[in-house]
Amino acid sequence: MSSPYSAIFAAPGAKGFSAAGLLGRMPLSMLGIGVVTMISQLTGRYGLAGALSATLALSAALMGPQVSRMVDRHGQRRVLRPATLISLTAVAGLLVSAQQRWPDWTLFVFAAGVGCVPSVGSMVRARWAAIFAGSPRELHTAYSAESVVDEVVFILGPILSIGLSTAWFPEAGPLLAACFLGAGVFWLTAQRATEPVPHPRSAHTGGSALRAPGLQVLVAAFVATGALFGAMEVVTVAFADAQGHKAASSLVLAVYALGSCLAGAVFGLLHLKGDPARRWVLGVCAMAVSMIPLQLVGNLPLLAVALFVAGLSIAPTMVTTMALVEQHVPRAKLTEGMTWTSTGLAVGVALGSSAAGWVVDAAGARAGYAVPGAAGVLAAAVAFLGYRRLRPAPERAEASVPLARGGSDAYDGKDRHHRTEQSDHDEQHLA
Missing domain, CATH: 1.20.1250.20 (MFS general substrate transporter like domains)
Structure with a gap:
C-alpha cells in the first residue's frame, strides 16, 4: 500500500518545487547565525553581532508580508526574482562592509536590505494549496511534509553556517546561505506549471x-x-x-x-x-x-x-x-x-x-x-x-480556490479548473 507521502509527491511538479523550497529555505537557519559568527570572528564584538542579527530578523518581519502580498497579486515569478536580487545585493554589501571594516552604520543599512528575502516556505505551501484545493487529507500530508523540511533546515543550517565560517573564512556561512537563496528561488520560480494563479487587484479588497x-x-x-x-x-x-x-x-x-x-x-x-x-x-x-x-x-x-x-x-x-x-x-x-x-x-x-x-x-x-x-x-x-x-x-465558494497554472486538475481527476472557469463564465453572463 502506498503511503500518503508517495501519493502527494506523485502530483506533477511536486518533487521539483519541494526540493527548490528546501534549498531556498536554508538561509532561514543559516543567515542570522552566520552573521553572528562572521562579525564575532572579524571584530570580536558580540553586541554588534547580536544587534545585526536582530536587525535581520525584524527587517524580514516587516517586509516579508509585503512581499507576499505582492506575490498574491502579481504571481511568484514576477515578484520573487526582483525581491531576491535586492536581498542578495544587500547580503553582498553586508559581507564586503564587514570584511573591509566599513563604519558600523553601513552594516545596519545592508542588514535592513536583506529583509526583502521572500518567505520561501509560504510560497511552497501556497503551491500545495493550489494543487490539493478541496482535498484536505492530501493537503494535511503536504503541510506535514513541509514541516519536516523546516526541521531538516534547522538541523543542517546552523551546522553548515557555523562550521564553514569557523573552518574556512568568516564570510563563508552567510555567503553559502545567499547562494542557497538565489539557487532555490530561481529554481522554484522557473517551475511555472505549479505556480498559483495570481488574483486581480479587485480580489484584494478589505486591506491586509x-x-x-x-x-x-x-x-x-x-x-x-x-x-x-x-x-x-x-x-x-x-x-x-x-x-x-x-x-x-x-x-x-x-x-x-x-x-x-x-x-x-x-x-x-x-x-x-x-x-x-x-x-x-x-x-x-x-x-x-x-x-x-x-x-x-x-x-x-x-x-x-x-x-x-x-x-x-x-x-x-x-x-x-x-x-x-x-x-x-x-x-x-x-x-x-x-x-x-x-x-x-x-x-x-x-x-x-x-x-x-x-x-x-x-x-x-x-x-x-x-x-x-x-x-x-x-x-x-x-x-x-x-x-x-x-x-x-468561514466558508468560501469553490470558485475562489487559486489553482496552479497547470497540471493540478489533470492530477486529481476532479476537473476543479473546469468548474472554476464555468463559474467565472456564468458570473460574466449574469453581469
Missing part, C-alpha cells in the same frame, strides 16, 4: 490579510511561540556552557528539532477528523506543558531527553496552524496570511532571545528556562482566549 480575526489569534500566539523558540536557543547554549560543554549545545538543539521532525512525519500519515481549532489549542497547550521538565534538568543528557519530548508537539501544531490559515484567510491573500505567521515567529524570537539573555546574565542558565516556560503559558492563554475566533471557519 491580518484583518481576519482568526489570523490575528494565530499571529499573536506565534509571537509567544517564537519567544519560546528564541529563548530556548539562547538558554540552552548558556546551560551547555555552564556545564563545560558549550560545543554540545548544537547537538542538544538538533535533538529538539529531531523530535519535531519525527512527530511531523508521523502526523502526516494520520487522517484526523474533528475541529482543527480545538486540535491547535491542544497543541499549543502541549508545547507549554513540555516546558515544565526543563525547569528541573541538571545535566546535558537529561536536557536532551526533555528537549526531544518537547519537540514532539512542535510540528503537529505548526501543520494545524497552516491548515487554519488556509481556512480563515481569503484565498486571494493566502500567501500573505501564511507569511504573517512567520512574521509573528520572527518578532517572538527576537523578543525571547533578548529576554533570555537578560535573565541568564542576571540569574544564571538554569533560571533562564523560566523564559520559555513563561512564553509557553502566554501562548496557551492566547490560544484559549482566541478559540472562539477560530471556529467555525
Whole structure:
C-alpha cells in the first residue's frame, strides 16, 4: 500500500518545487547565525553581532508580508526574482562592509536590505494549496511534509553556517546561505506549471490579510511561540556552557528539532477528523506543558531527553496552524496570511532571545528556562482566549480556490479548473 507521502509527491511538479523550497529555505537557519559568527570572528564584538542579527530578523518581519502580498497579486515569478536580487545585493554589501571594516552604520543599512528575502516556505505551501484545493487529507500530508523540511533546515543550517565560517573564512556561512537563496528561488520560480494563479487587484479588497480575526489569534500566539523558540536557543547554549560543554549545545538543539521532525512525519500519515481549532489549542497547550521538565534538568543528557519530548508537539501544531490559515484567510491573500505567521515567529524570537539573555546574565542558565516556560503559558492563554475566533471557519465558494497554472486538475481527476472557469463564465453572463 502506498503511503500518503508517495501519493502527494506523485502530483506533477511536486518533487521539483519541494526540493527548490528546501534549498531556498536554508538561509532561514543559516543567515542570522552566520552573521553572528562572521562579525564575532572579524571584530570580536558580540553586541554588534547580536544587534545585526536582530536587525535581520525584524527587517524580514516587516517586509516579508509585503512581499507576499505582492506575490498574491502579481504571481511568484514576477515578484520573487526582483525581491531576491535586492536581498542578495544587500547580503553582498553586508559581507564586503564587514570584511573591509566599513563604519558600523553601513552594516545596519545592508542588514535592513536583506529583509526583502521572500518567505520561501509560504510560497511552497501556497503551491500545495493550489494543487490539493478541496482535498484536505492530501493537503494535511503536504503541510506535514513541509514541516519536516523546516526541521531538516534547522538541523543542517546552523551546522553548515557555523562550521564553514569557523573552518574556512568568516564570510563563508552567510555567503553559502545567499547562494542557497538565489539557487532555490530561481529554481522554484522557473517551475511555472505549479505556480498559483495570481488574483486581480479587485480580489484584494478589505486591506491586509491580518484583518481576519482568526489570523490575528494565530499571529499573536506565534509571537509567544517564537519567544519560546528564541529563548530556548539562547538558554540552552548558556546551560551547555555552564556545564563545560558549550560545543554540545548544537547537538542538544538538533535533538529538539529531531523530535519535531519525527512527530511531523508521523502526523502526516494520520487522517484526523474533528475541529482543527480545538486540535491547535491542544497543541499549543502541549508545547507549554513540555516546558515544565526543563525547569528541573541538571545535566546535558537529561536536557536532551526533555528537549526531544518537547519537540514532539512542535510540528503537529505548526501543520494545524497552516491548515487554519488556509481556512480563515481569503484565498486571494493566502500567501500573505501564511507569511504573517512567520512574521509573528520572527518578532517572538527576537523578543525571547533578548529576554533570555537578560535573565541568564542576571540569574544564571538554569533560571533562564523560566523564559520559555513563561512564553509557553502566554501562548496557551492566547490560544484559549482566541478559540472562539477560530471556529467555525468561514466558508468560501469553490470558485475562489487559486489553482496552479497547470497540471493540478489533470492530477486529481476532479476537473476543479473546469468548474472554476464555468463559474467565472456564468458570473460574466449574469453581469
